Amino acid sequence: MDYMKSFGSLSLGSRLKRLSDRLVQDVNQLYQSQGINLNPTFFPLFNILHQQGAMTVTEAAERLGVSHPAISKIARKMQQEAWLSKTADPADERRQLLALTVKSEALLEQIAPVWTAIQAYLDALIGSQQHPILDSLAEFETLLQQQGFYAPIVQQLERRNEGQQVAIQGWDAALRDDFKRLNMAWLMRYFDGEITERDEDALNNPEGYYLARGGYIWFARNVTDNRVVGCVALACHADGRFEISKMGVDEAWQTVGVGRRLLLAALDKARELGVAEVFLESSSKLDRALQLYRNLGFRQMPHPDGHSYYSRADIYMALSL
Template identity: 50%
Template sequence: MDYMHQLGSLSLGSRLKRLSDTLMSEVTHIYNEAGISLNPSYFPLLTLIHHQGPQGITQASEMLGVSHPAISKLADKMIREGYLIKSPHPQDKRASRLGLSDKADQVIEQAKPVWAALQQQLHFIEARQSLPLLDAVNEFEQLFQEQNFKNNVLQALNREAQNIEIINWAPQYKDDFKRLNMNWLNTYFNGELTETDRRSLNSPEDYYLARGGYLFFARQADKITAALALRLCENNSFEISKMAVDPQAQGLGIGRQLLLTALNKARRLHADKVWLETNSRLTRAVKLYSNFGFTTQEHPKGKSSYPRADMYMELQLTKA
């Protein structure tokens, strides 16, 4: 079963990329069999200049609907391989134009029969489709631009984020604390539990609160979507522990709000430092910690008591 299909429209970009990679690979093999040395990714710029004449980078970017840096990078590569020649613009001496080399002209002539055969085969596939692919792509691209996709998504995320409330411990959140943390433990570490995990997850009020620590939760539309524990330790320090965000609520900045709340609490209590143990596989979490100023250090005890933890990070709150 193709899992991409189950993801529906969320996998559109990945599926288009997969289809593009497959087509590129097939065409590369066809070129090789035909004795043609040509990178399929050169086709749009190569044929644009062949049909429209020499082009500036900006002009080619606008004609192909591709970013200026992407065209510039592609052109540089094609110049190095001898397909394009850069020459001064006849009207604007500050600008340059891209033209085809003799090598490119020869390759184009070689490739024309191959392109005709490719087009014939693609037309054959399109004729068997219930919906024309190119028409659907054209329509999607137009609607994508009209809807201002990026801004709409960011605005929706901001609206969601504004509905997030950071709250303190209450007994009714005990099951949520365990549920949220077991989710990532099951996902990344096959549900591995140490004795410390069992004590902290089964009795968080005893393990954290009774020892001078704190528990924070994110509530969204009456649902607990994230949790974080702040454990009081020796030497006037706190440990960030058991931070977990519901997978369906990730990407809304909830982890950032929780971490900021915990750090502000530690600062108000005049803690010297905050530390944590994590795993390098949890790249999003590690990046978040780094963004807050946490730095990777040698573990003060040599190694963690958690077999899964391969990183120790600290944030100094007071100057040494």
């Protein structure tokens, strides 16, 4: 088993590095078999100088989309091996230009057929993929460039700390309107305010719909201003089954762990009651919620009744406790 794959997106950088190491090793072996003594990691700088002529380290870094120190390091190594030269720019002696040497120009005739063969083989591999890697990689690089990596994650971690300022509490009749408010906001945002008869019963009379039937309701409250920012219900059905129901989190408080804490409160109560299994019904529109359910062990399966009462629900999930 390739455990690296099981780490999911957390191993993206490591898997790309592993793939890069494998390709560099194989290309190096190919070069050696053809009598070529060139470090494969020199290729980007070597090729851009070949295609576009002499340029500064800064220009090469910008065109290749890598850091200035990375290009400087490669340039020093290539200069030591006499693959490139560094000379003052005739137009501005403060600028140092990188250029291929006579040795490099002599190598081009020998190495060009090898590059052509490598490219043809890789293009064939990529062409056989359902999702071509270069297109996917370009899309990912664009998203990363637009949205960043470091700053958004730091912001998310800071917001998660804010989530610790939330207290989870049980039913309070004074919070009845908050239960309806949060769930109506959810219905309006994702399902154009679609309300069924069961929705009306649950939201207008949560005591009768949940509590009187052996169910429970929890709220997430911001301890700073006492504002209710989330809720969830554990419904007890006539057949003895328990359902996670009506979980809603204020949009401003999503992604900081509030939903997870609410769900854990419901699951802890189910375990306390000796419940063997809980279920929930959801929608394929709710990617974030579905990921949370999966992370906590819920598994998607066929609906026991063939379909849900709710037209908006197309996913049935259950968790054995």
